[in-house]
Amino acid sequence: MSRIGVFVCHCGENISATVNCEKVAKITGELKGVEFSTDYKYMCSDPGQTLLKEAIKEHKLDGVVVAACSPRMHEPTFRKACAEAGLNPFLCEMSNIREHCSWVHPKDDLTTEKAEDLVRVMVEKVKKNKALKSIKVPVTKTALVIGGGIAGIQAALDIANCGHKVIMVEKLPSIGGHMSQLSETFPTLDCSQCILTPRMVEIAQHPNITLHTYSEVESVDGFIGNFKIKIRKKSKSLDEHLCTGCGLCTTKCPQKKIPNEFERGLGFRPAIYVPFPQAVPNKPVIDRENCTYYIKGKCKVCEIVCPTKAIRFDQEDEVIEVEAGAIVMATGFDVLKSDYFPEYGFGKYKDVIDGLQFERLASASGPTQGEIRRPSDGQVPKKIVFVACAGSRDPAKGIEYCSKICCMYTAKHAMLYKHKVHDGTPYVFYMDIRAGGKMYEEFVRRTIVEDGTHYVRGRVSTIYEKNGKLIVKGADTLMGGIPIEIEADMVVLATAGVANKGAEELAQTVHISYDSYKFFAEAHPKLKPVETNTAGIFLAGACQAPKDIPESVAAASGAAVKVAALFSNDExxxxxxxxxxxxxxxxxxxxxxxxxxxxxxxxxxxxxxEEIKSRSGEIIKTLARVNEGLCQGCGTCVxxxxxxxxxxxxxxxxxxxxxxxALLND
Amino acid sequence: MNDMIKKVTQLLTDKTIDVFIGYGKGSADRSRAIFVRTAEQAENLVFSANCTQNLAGYLLKHEVKHLGKLGILANVAALRSILQLASEFQIKDGEVLVLFANPDGSFTEFLDFHSIEGYLLTTETGITSGEQERIAALEAMSVSERWTFWNQEFEKCIKCYACRAACPMCYCHRCTTDVNQPQWIPVASHERGNLDYHLMRAMHLAGRCVNCGECANACPMDIPLNLLTYQLISPIKAGFGATAGMKSDAVYALSTYKPDDKENFII
Incomplete structure (x- = not known):
């Protein structure tokens, strides 16, 4: 015969307002096998827990049912209390009479009856509960950081500075991410490269960090504390130990007209290239798709000029296997290109560019050395139109969310433009100005008031070219929706921030969930913002949703703390x-x-x-066996x-x- | 026919196999499965138009398996059963000697799964037009009509489990029906237990049924049980591009996720 204790919580008035808790305790106390039952105002409070512990000892309880809130809230609390009183914690169950009962029904006898039913069900379950032992698994104190943008860099440095090993994987030839492409950063206008590159260098120099650039994660097996990761190190066609980064090969390469991805197509690069001057590592890679040798079978100019003979044309991809205890996803985001927009010319007008292209134009290291010149003819645009929410907040485009960063960077763009082209006139078409953040609103005000940017509240319906000018047609909704037409020299679209290409495949590779926009999903939007639903895998930065730099850095540090906390235990x-x-x-x-x-x-x-063998070693039967360390108890196999x-x-x-x-046999 | 007897005799004599599962003469003009263990017994082998039983159902039976190395006379359904069983790790390549009965009475020996797979690609494996018509008629019914139809059919069930015994895919040592702690499926042959049993059986065969029809053939109460499992074949093919028993290393359609799976069943 069981000796079960039932503890009914009032949860202040959360439960007792609609459920007669005393009655629930009394009725369930009469159930077969229930030795003790009581009700209390706050079971989770210290006196409440003491009550539970005392009762376990006094009545020699062999099972406990706490009728209170969702087990997601307080199951750990009560199981711990049971353990402290000497009862196996897995003999304690919670009956959810709050979310499943008191909150969703009016005050009524039936509500109380339902609470009684819920408790009775759990009493019957507890009778069948078995004492279980916790599983202990060892922890590999190495973190894998996927992505070498600002979020990945921050997370890696924070973890490494806690004394743990970090493996960073970046798919491009250099770390730095989108931040390295930016000119200045809002709201302080400090130079993006100037604040980023010291950290990039720190990554390269940190004794705890191993950096794999031009590499991608191929597979992830294992579980929290014990992941096994295969990383494909794409061939750079280069012996990195011999290469001194002198850059001679990049100047002699005969292929010079390859659109430069880093300049977002506004400049060119050779086939053997370093993405940008401050790249880390500052060693070139050969882009095999565009290299004359790989296309035609001859050239090898780089090999001839290389003073250290570091070029390796026959180098193959290498797949390495590493072990890690935690993974930080920091794969970032992408922005739509201007060819996404039929109404703005499908990208056929050279002078309709996206925000990242403008960043390159405004950047001192960019294709125009920081002068704002339009891509078509190199003229300085005297009239420029910025279109905010290009794609964002537009259900028709399938991007219903706000890309969040565009209001601020558009204000920054307009300001930078005025700083560089004093006699120019910037216009900004916007839906709303969302400038929530420290010093953000002030920044936007400055753009409008001090720099005289014309903010027009309304959307741009169409852009077309006429006599070398871009005709921007829109409406000013604050003036009663009157049509507006601007003859602009250049248009900058603040195109929507979207999930990175390949985000969905990567999420499937590492086994984390993602939302309908292919951004990685957090475990809880408020209370677990950097965790994923897969234990041991954390999120940092804009792979989760569009985020600006301060937010990405904050999330990265948050993720790093989660990793450090995990690594603070050996098991x-x-x-x-x-x-x-x-x-x-x-x-x-x-x-x-x-x-x-x-x-x-x-x-x-x-x-x-699992093979069952006879004494002579012959296999009698092959069975499935569950690896306790890997199993998450989802029950799909069951x-x-x-x-x-x-x-x-x-x-x-x-x-x-x-x-x-128990429910049916009422 | 004599060719086959000669071949089986030889296989048994040189100990390539220990037992050969083939057809023998049954009562009246019917055929039945026989288990040939000696050269003399090989004389009892017959083959005619009414030798249609899927003999693969015997391959995993404990009583047959322990006799030693098996040979089998297979029809198309049996070939598919063998591949499906292989994909479920129940038969290894080369473990069973497969003689295939061609419609003209001659036979072919399949040496490995690969050759069976190749052959199946060239032959008709689907359900017959008559069966298609019956399924179409079922699908044309309203939900309540169909419910009534099946309830009336299941009412006849005497829970003899002949369907389970005949099915080549029902090879579990312990069927869920036999689990009584807890007893999800009531064992008595009353309305509710019958429905539970047959629905469970159909769901356990979803994506695995090779449409041999042995369940319906075996049923002494003439319940068209095959229609239940057949009805699941086309949605699984349409939804996941999978047909059971076509590849020995196939992964089970209902237990795998592919990024391009249609998810139109999610409401």
Missing amino acids: LTRDPLVAVVNRQAAPVYSACVGCFLCQSVCPYQAIER ALCRTKAIDIHGYSNQQVYTEIM
């Missing part, structure tokens, strides 16, 4: 609520027939093969198993069945 303790494959006596050994359909359904690769050979600790078939029967 991880996990709830033993994992799947288990049934075992029984010979000659059957298990109900499992070894069809392994569970193996492909398992999202965590937790199903292994649902798929035809023979019901898999069960899940804490939520066994028997327990679920008992719960249903």
